[in-house]
Amino acid sequence: MVTAAERVSSHKWGMVVDVDRCTGCQACVMACQAENNIPLSTEDIYRQKRTFAWIRVERYWYGDFPDVKARFIPIMCQHCENAPCEPVCPVFATYHNTEGMNVQIYNRCVGTRYCANGCPYNVRFFNYWEPVWPVSLRNQLNPDVTVRSRGIMEKCSFCVQRIRRGVREAARDGHDLQDGDIGTACTDACPTNALVFGDYNDENSRVSIMAKDDRKYTLLDALNTDPNVLYLAQVDATGGAIGGHD
Amino acid sequence: MQQRRILDEFTVNHELLRGNLATPKWWLPTVLGLLVVVLFGFTLMGIMFNRGLGVTGLSRPVYWGLFITTFVFWVGISHAGIMISAILRLTQAEWRRPVTRAAELLTVFSLLTALFFPLIHAGRPWRIFYWITPYDFARGIFPNARSPLVWDPFAIGTYLTGSTLFLYVALLPDLGVLRDRTTGWKRSFYTVASLGWRGNPRQWRLQTVAGILLSALMLPIFVSVHSIVSWDFAVTPAVEGWHSTVFAPYFVVGAVHSGVSAVVTMMALMRWLWGWDNYIRPEHFDALARLLIVVACAWLALTFAELIFGVYSLEAPERALREMQMFEWPWNLLFIIFFLTGFAIPVPLWFFKRVRNNIAMMFWTSILVNIGMWLERFLIIVPGLSRKQPFVFTWDSYQVSPLEWGLLLWSFAWVMMLMLLFSKFFPLIPLFETKESQVFTTDVQIGRVTMPAVIRELD
Numbered sequence: 001m002v003t004a005a006e007r008v009s010s011h012k013w014g015m016v017v018d019v020d021r022c023t024g025c026q027a028c029v030m031a032c033q034a035e036n037n038i039p040l041s042t043e044d045i046y047r048q049k050r051t052f053a054w055i056r057v058e059r060y061w062y063g064d065f066p067d068v069k070a071r072f073i074p075i076m077c078q079h080c081e082n083a084p085c086e087p088v089c090p091v092f093a094t095y096h097n098t099e100g101m102n103v104q105i106y107n108r109c110v111g112t113r114y115c116a117n118g119c120p121y122n123v124r125f126f127n128y129w130e131p132v133w134p135v136s137l138r139n140q141l142n143p144d145v146t147v148r149s150r151g152i153m154e155k156c157s158f159c160v161q162r163i164r165r166g167v168r169e170a171a172r173d174g175h176d177l178q179d180g181d182i183g184t185a186c187t188d189a190c191p192t193n194a195l196v197f198g199d200y201n202d203e204n205s206r207v208s209i210m211a212k213d214d215r216k217y218t219l220l221d222a223l224n225t226d227p228n229v230l231y232l233a234q235v236d237a238t239g240g241a242i243g244g245h246d
Numbered sequence: 247m248q249q250r251r252i253l254d255e256f257t258v259n260h261e262l263l264r265g266n267l268a269t270p271k272w273w274l275p276t277v278l279g280l281l282v283v284v285l286f287g288f289t290l291m292g293i294m295f296n297r298g299l300g301v302t303g304l305s306r307p308v309y310w311g312l313f314i315t316t317f318v319f320w321v322g323i324s325h326a327g328i329m330i331s332a333i334l335r336l337t338q339a340e341w342r343r344p345v346t347r348a349a350e351l352l353t354v355f356s357l358l359t360a361l362f363f364p365l366i367h368a369g370r371p372w373r374i375f376y377w378i379t380p381y382d383f384a385r386g387i388f389p390n391a392r393s394p395l396v397w398d399p400f401a402i403g404t405y406l407t408g409s410t411l412f413l414y415v416a417l418l419p420d421l422g423v424l425r426d427r428t429t430g431w432k433r434s435f436y437t438v439a440s441l442g443w444r445g446n447p448r449q450w451r452l453q454t455v456a457g458i459l460l461s462a463l464m465l466p467i468f469v470s471v472h473s474i475v476s477w478d479f480a481v482t483p484a485v486e487g488w489h490s491t492v493f494a495p496y497f498v499v500g501a502v503h504s505g506v507s508a509v510v511t512m513m514a515l516m517r518w519l520w521g522w523d524n525y526i527r528p529e530h531f532d533a534l535a536r537l538l539i540v541v542a543c544a545w546l547a548l549t550f551a552e553l554i555f556g557v558y559s560l561e562a563p564e565r566a567l568r569e570m571q572m573f574e575w576p577w578n579l580l581f582i583i584f585f586l587t588g589f590a591i592p593v594p595l596w597f598f599k600r601v602r603n604n605i606a607m608m609f610w611t612s613i614l615v616n617i618g619m620w621l622e623r624f625l626i627i628v629p630g631l632s633r634k635q636p637f638v639f640t641w642d643s644y645q646v647s648p649l650e651w652g653l654l655l656w657s658f659a660w661v662m663m664l665m666l667l668f669s670k671f672f673p674l675i676p677l678f679e680t681k682e683s684q685v686f687t688t689d690v691q692i693g694r695v696t697m698p699a700v701i702r703e704l705d
Contacts, residue, residue, distance in 0.1 A: 049305035049643075112368055117310060118484050
């Protein structure tokens with residue numbers, strides 16, 4: 001039996017996305033694809049409107065021609081504290097763990113897809129088919145990550161395998177976990193450091209400092225989902241912040 | 247009200263057991279034809295289990311489509327039974343008598359059909375017991391009681407149990423009649439099934455009390471079942487088109503609208519197939535049409551309220567959703583068909599006595615209502631998911647696959663086949679109710695006309 005005291009974890013993982021720094025290069029999307037054994041979004045799958053991307057870069061156009069600007073915003077699972085996907089799952093396949101993460105337990109999932117309907121960010125993906133990889137890619141699969149079968153939901157896990165490895169290695173080497181020791185695939189791949197991963201419980205971590213920024217906002221704030229992914233608004237050349245995406 | 251023939255008990259037995267003691271010529275070919283469609287449907291389900299839900303047209307973000315629409319549709323149809331047999335019984339509407347059993351039967355079979363859809367549409371249907379059974383299977387976890395998908399099996403399970411009991415209790419006296427008129431294995435079957443019914447006063451009293459008690463117990467279910475089905479949608483704050491407080495009453499009234507219409511369709515078919523003109527009379531259609539006018543108007547008011555609640559906020563995604571639902575091809579066409587068939591064509595027609603008393607007209611208008619009600623659910627579920635939240639990047643639509651249409655067809659064939667199989671072994675019109683109603687009816691002289699007057703069953 002786990003006591004209440006033990007349930008309170010020392011970590012509260014989170015991510016801060018500085019939209020101002022994002023160039024829309026999609027490196028995070030590719031890194032995530034490789035790290036997490038995400039099924040291939042082939043042309044055929046695209047035509048079926050069933051593409052997978054645990055993190056996606058949404059592109060929006062602002063302004064009138066010729067003064068047009070492209071804006072990019074990376075969106076992944078927001079790991080909401082009040083996640084709308086959690087209460088609707090009939091089998092507890094998705095639940096909130098003690099480290100601020102919304103986790104998906106593949107073995108429990110029966111595939112009602114109710115969580116995907118409940119998610120306002122559309123970051124949950126359903127395996128309509130058994131995923132297949134071409135022979136050339138089979139040795140590329142990450143052994144630390146479960147390959148999902150058909151009929152179940154999946155979504156961004158905050159690269160939980162990397163978090164667990166980081167914690168384990170720190171314990172093995174006998175030192176405290178430092179900010180920056182653990183990076184997710186997307187944050188490690190981001191060339192402009194637009195994505196930063198860290199522990200909100202560590203007051204000196206980069207995410208904790210960035211969370212105090214005036215530009216901070218959360219996606220779809222009105223729904224009160226209380227996400228652990230924070231966004232820093234884009235700043236226009238004139239100096240004004242361009243509003244949040246809600 | 248028409249003059250009605252007073253029939254002696256021999257005629258009642260003879261005519262109403264027509265389908266049981268002898269087999270009508272059309273029966274076997276029809277059942278075999280339906281069986282082909284049913285087997286075809288089960289084959290489609292097999293393909294779906296074998297290859298995965300990819301064979302449907304479902305996409306991201308439209309994760310629910312035709313299957314859930316059809317689930318809601320059949321749960322809606324199932325409200326026929328409870329409306330006719332519980333509410334009309336408690337309000338002592340005398341004209342309900344010949345249709346009680348068929349309506350209750352429609353309830354049971356449409357629920358059995360509705361149950362299939364959420365289950366086959368799960369990604370891993372072989373694991374659904376973790377979802378629908380309140381037992382932890384050594385996994386250490388029970389189903390999540392906060393999920394409306396867990397409320398559903400409870401609501402529908404209760405409804406199915408109640409309806410089945412209700413049907414059985416009302417069947418007992420007729421089973422006794424059948425036992426006395428059959429031989430061989432059929433006699434043994436009816437002997438066991440009639441639970442020793444001899445028709446003595448004590449048994450009649452128990453049977454009547456059980457019927458009234460079951461009616462009263464089922465009344466809360468009348469409100470709860472479709473409310474809970476509506477909460478599958480309404481408790482989802484992420485989907486603007488679903489997240490509405492008016493959904494529970496809106497769905498319940500819509501369910502009564504479609505359920506009572508389905509009873510009208512079925513009554514017309516029964517009259518046509520078995521020639522029960524003496525039992526299902528134009529006055530019954532007249533009474534049901536009057537009821538339907540009231541229900542349909544309440545439903546229209548709630549439809550309008552739902553729309554107003556939605557657009558009142560003037561939020562961009564909500565506006566986009568309504569725009570898609572009503573003005574974008576092909577949804578605009580579906581919306582027009584939905585409004586015309588669900589309300590605009592049938593209801594004004596029902597205002598005319600000639601239409602209400604015309605069985606063919608009632609048959610076709612009631613079918614129209616159910617086309618409209620199916621489209622209503624489709625228009626709520628799919629555009630709602632297609633226009634979810636302001637991230638236009640993920641907005642997308644849904645194309646129904648041929649396999650899904652095939653399973654929709656299967657559901658109709660399945661219900662009809664079960665009904666026809668039932669009609670072979672059990673009388674579709676309750677014999678004892680018909681005789682009782684004859685006893686309660688006496689002719690009274692009003693001016694120059696002799697009218698049948700009805701004595702109420704209580705006091």
